[in-house]
Amino acid sequence: MRTRFRQxxxxxxxxxxxxAGFSEQAxxxxxxxxxxxxxxxxxxxxxxESAVNRLEREIDAAALxxxxxxxxxxxxxxxxxxxxxxxxxxxxxxxxxxxxxxRAREMNSFADINLPVDIPRMGTLAAAMVRKSLDAFIxxxxxxxxxxLLLDAEVDQINRAAFRSLSELIKRDPETTPQALNAIMIAxxxxxxxxxxxxxxxxxxxxxxxxxxxxNVSAAA
Amino acid sequence: MRTRFRQxxxxxxxxxxxxAGFSEQAxxxxxxxxxxxxxxxxxxxxxxESAVNRLEREIDAAALxxxxxxxxxxxxxxxxxxxxxxxxxxxxxxxxxxxxxxRAREMNSFADINLPVDIPRMGTLAAAMVRKSLDAFIxxxxxxxxxxLLLDAEVDQINRAAFRSLSELIKRDPETTPQALNAIMIAxxxxxxxxxxxxxxxxxxxxxxxxxxxxNVSAAA
Numbered sequence: 001m002r003t004r005f006r007q008x009x010x011x012x013x014x015x016x017x018x019x020a021g022f023s024e025q026a027x028x029x030x031x032x033x034x035x036x037x038x039x040x041x042x043x044x045x046x047x048x049e050s051a052v053n054r055l056e057r058e059i060d061a062a063a064l065x066x067x068x069x070x071x072x073x074x075x076x077x078x079x080x081x082x083x084x085x086x087x088x089x090x091x092x093x094x095x096x097x098x099x100x101x102x103r104a105r106e107m108n109s110f111a112d113i114n115l116p117v118d119i120p121r122m123g124t125l126a127a128a129m130v131r132k133s134l135d136a137f138i139x140x141x142x143x144x145x146x147x148x149l150l151l152d153a154e155v156d157q158i159n160r161a162a163f164r165s166l167s168e169l170i171k172r173d174p175e176t177t178p179q180a181l182n183a184i185m186i187a188x189x190x191x192x193x194x195x196x197x198x199x200x201x202x203x204x205x206x207x208x209x210x211x212x213x214x215x216n217v218s219a220a221a
Numbered sequence: 222m223r224t225r226f227r228q229x230x231x232x233x234x235x236x237x238x239x240x241a242g243f244s245e246q247a248x249x250x251x252x253x254x255x256x257x258x259x260x261x262x263x264x265x266x267x268x269x270e271s272a273v274n275r276l277e278r279e280i281d282a283a284a285l286x287x288x289x290x291x292x293x294x295x296x297x298x299x300x301x302x303x304x305x306x307x308x309x310x311x312x313x314x315x316x317x318x319x320x321x322x323x324r325a326r327e328m329n330s331f332a333d334i335n336l337p338v339d340i341p342r343m344g345t346l347a348a349a350m351v352r353k354s355l356d357a358f359i360x361x362x363x364x365x366x367x368x369x370l371l372l373d374a375e376v377d378q379i380n381r382a383a384f385r386s387l388s389e390l391i392k393r394d395p396e397t398t399p400q401a402l403n404a405i406m407i408a409x410x411x412x413x414x415x416x417x418x419x420x421x422x423x424x425x426x427x428x429x430x431x432x433x434x435x436x437n438v439s440a441a442a
Contacts, residue, residue: 081288174395178392
């Protein structure tokens with residue numbers, strides 16, 4: 001009986017990892033769509049999102065089922081609750097990837113100008129945050145989870161700098177408005193990906209240490 | 222024993238309602254800060270957020286405690302899981318209210334110009350969505366929860382129209398860039414408040430009907 005329960009927990013973890021892989025890939029592809037202007041990638045990101053949504057429901061159902069039938073205690077209970085929360089965060093990361101891909105496609109209607117923001121770098125950081133937070137989850141590594149909280153500050157800072165420099169560009173050269181606005185929105189979406197990875201990292205710390213670290217780090221505006 | 226459990230569930234509901242009241246009020250005050258340019262409201266919204274964060278932790282701890290000690294089944298289990306999810310959504314609504322208030326304050330450094338977006342109306346709609354979704358939760362009213370999903374489409378539509386008209390304004394009159402960009406960000410934050418209210422409404426439907434309605438309505442870009 002208990003062995004079956006442990007196996008179910010492993011399967012739940014496995015599914016969540018697949019979900020995380022999809023979400024991370026969706027972010028990478030959406031940034032690739034921005035970088036290369038390849039519209040076929042936009043379609044791919046949208047298809048991934050459907051898969052992510054299906055998986056989210058499956059994981060939630062499995063977690064609920066375990067809670068109802070096994071009445072887990074202490075660390076197992078915290079693990080399952082973390083899965084439920086992380087699952088919701090990963091699903092939103094998938095949504096954000098779609099937003100980014102659609103913005104990237106919209107930019108293809110306008111001239112390919114040089115913008116004062118390094119979206120690919122920001123995307124790499126955000127995707128790394130998602131991966132690291134999940135690695136921390138797999139290994140129950142609270143120290144790794146804490147490193148994600150530091151990366152979040154960096155992504156926030158790039159986002160704020162991008163907002164400033166892109167606003168100035170618009171003021172200086174209003175013809176760039178559509179491109180600059182889309183870039184502002186993409187940077188904002190990446191900043192939110194970072195926030196979700198931060199949520200996941202905080203859940204890992206909660207799961208491992210059993211203490212709540214939320215609101216100890218300052219929120220991004 | 223069971224009576225004590227029922228009482229604990231009622232207390233949990235009570236706390237969540239207080240949390241919802243704070244979040245709704247924070248949104249209203251942030252919009253008031255935008256409308257009246259009264260900076261004292263910005264401070265008030267920030268103070269409310271601290272209270273919201275404290276309450277979030279209290280509610281989570283109480284819900285976790287109930288799960289661990291009572292091992293609730295079926296409808297009670299779904300209720301407690303809904304509380305955990307709704308709690309997280311309300312906390313983010315509080316964060317968004319702070320974002321809006323800070324943007325409103327930033328706008329005070331610039332001329333008070335006429336902008337082609339009705340932020341107060343959007344704010345009223347978004348706050349109503351939060352209230353209705355919580356009313357639906359109190360009464361276990363799935364039909365009321367469904368009406369929230371319809372309001373969300375309206376808020377999304379206003380947000381898209383605002384983005385278009387404000388971008389055009391910037392292009393036409395680049396001097397308006399700071400005000401227009403801040404208005405775009407406030408509209409975007411209100412659209413996200415609507416998304417959180419939608420999440421809550423979906424959780425109510427899940428709790429009452431035991432079926433998952435997520436991803437049946439189209440996501441906002």
